[in-house]
Amino acid sequence: MNIQNYIAKRFQHAGSGLSLDTEALAKYSDIIDLSIGDTDFTTDEAIIEKAYLDAKAGHTHYGDPKGDPELIAAVCKAWQEDFSQALTPDHVLVTASSCLGMALTMLAILNPGDEVIVFSPYFAMYRSQIELAGGVCVDVPTYACENYAISEERLRAAITPKTKAIIFNNPTNPTGMAYGRETLELLAKIAQEYDLLVAADEIYTTYLYEGDYIPLRTLPGMLERTITLNSFSKNFLMTGWRVGVIIAEPALLCVMNQVNGALIYSAPSISQRAAIAALENRARIRERYIAAYRERIFYSTERLEKLPYLSLVAPKGTFYLFPGVEKTGLSSGEFCKALLERAHILVSPGDVFGIAGKQHFRIACTVNIDKLREAYDRMEALSF
Known part of the structure; x- marks a missing residue:
């Protein structure tokens, strides 16, 4: 029995989209996950x-x-x-x-x-x-x-x-x-x-x-x-x-x-x-966490703009950044794979975000400043 034949045709070649890479998370004990837009804050009391x-x-x-x-x-x-x-x-x-x-x-x-x-x-x-x-x-x-x-x-x-x-x-x-x-x-x-x-x-x-x-x-x-x-x-x-x-x-x-x-x-x-x-x-809840995310975004922008192998349009909203990897000569997937294997940093490849996402990757600033600092220190030590 070929179970694939029972799957609706419209889903047989569907891409995976965005999902948590549990295999990558299990592979490295010191991994820094910047891939999924789920906040590290607990819901307000x-x-x-x-x-x-x-x-x-x-x-x-x-x-x-x-x-x-x-x-x-x-x-x-x-x-x-x-x-x-x-x-x-x-x-x-x-x-x-x-x-x-x-x-x-x-x-x-x-x-x-x-x-x-x-x-x-x-x-x-x-x-x-x-x-x-x-x-x-x-x-x-x-x-x-x-x-x-x-x-x-x-x-x-x-x-x-x-x-x-x-x-x-x-x-x-x-x-x-x-x-x-x-x-x-x-x-x-x-x-x-x-x-x-x-x-x-x-x-x-x-x-x-x-x-x-x-x-x-x-x-x-x-x-x-x-x-x-x-x-x-x-x-x-x-x-x-x-x-x-x-x-x-x-x-x-x-x-x-x-x-x-x-x-x-x-x-x-x-x-x-x-x-x-x-x-x-x-009003109270937003004041508490928006300041934290603003700090993360501004800090991340400052660090990423200093990396010679990346390009970046500074974000004006959300908690995401979308650097370009054109200077590396790698595809989005190749760069993300290298970042995972060489620096143990998990990010989202830009290809899943449509045709204009190629040669980019997404960073979600959903970890604290100390984790972000460590991630960018690791990236700073890389060369492409």
Whole structure:
């Protein structure tokens, strides 16, 4: 019996994407893992305490498939306070992570063969989420030599009669680039001109090191066209709690809720109670850890810019850096393999982030400064 014959054809040649390299971690006792975007901080005590007390009080059952009404109310209140835009409960759907949220979005809006534009380098799961829904992922490259600016010319050239939507991640994983009003206005203009939706992946909104964050849906004409995805994982150090939010038009959310019901029914009730506490304490929590990540990013930028065999566009957001390896003459995979074998440092090869990720690799600053210092000391001792 060849079990491969029983696997759906669309998955038989699927790539592995991003995953924890357990084999590499087991191989070296002194390995420094900079590969996965999971924070080293423990979730804030107030959030844990809220979840514990609410679980004791009985919040251990199935909840409303659309989300805990108290959490939805807290999301609306926080959005109004943070971005000065009214948000009503019928525009909010709670999901078990923003990854699921993006998959639900694609399943809700795509017909077979519909095209979705993504700006490469992009989060590795986008392509799978699009293709799982029967869509076609169309890469529009951005380049380090252009500071990862989104080219209007390349964007327009990628649009066809089959184009349904654009995925826009801001700030961006893996490059750390953050886009301001000029880029947002370009996307708004294009979306309205070609009658497109925009799935705005805004899960790193608090990791912004220059200026204030501007949500895409707050721009003129973008309220109905924008599907906003947000998450408690990164913004509140809650990666293991698996809770996210979709903000969109009620008609779209109705379809997403139907799909969600067929998959998991509802987000975990205890995690949703924890998310309420996260929003209620967001100013204090963010102040605690954003300063730490800013220090890590700035320190990492300073160290990497001094390495003669790498190039780097300094990040403006997130906790990622995306150095280039062109000077080494190696491919992304070859460089990452050498870094693992010679310095015992695990990073993510750039190839998984789309066509423009080649000859780059991603560093996640999810270890403390002392670990980062040790990693860069090891890299400084290398030559290519």
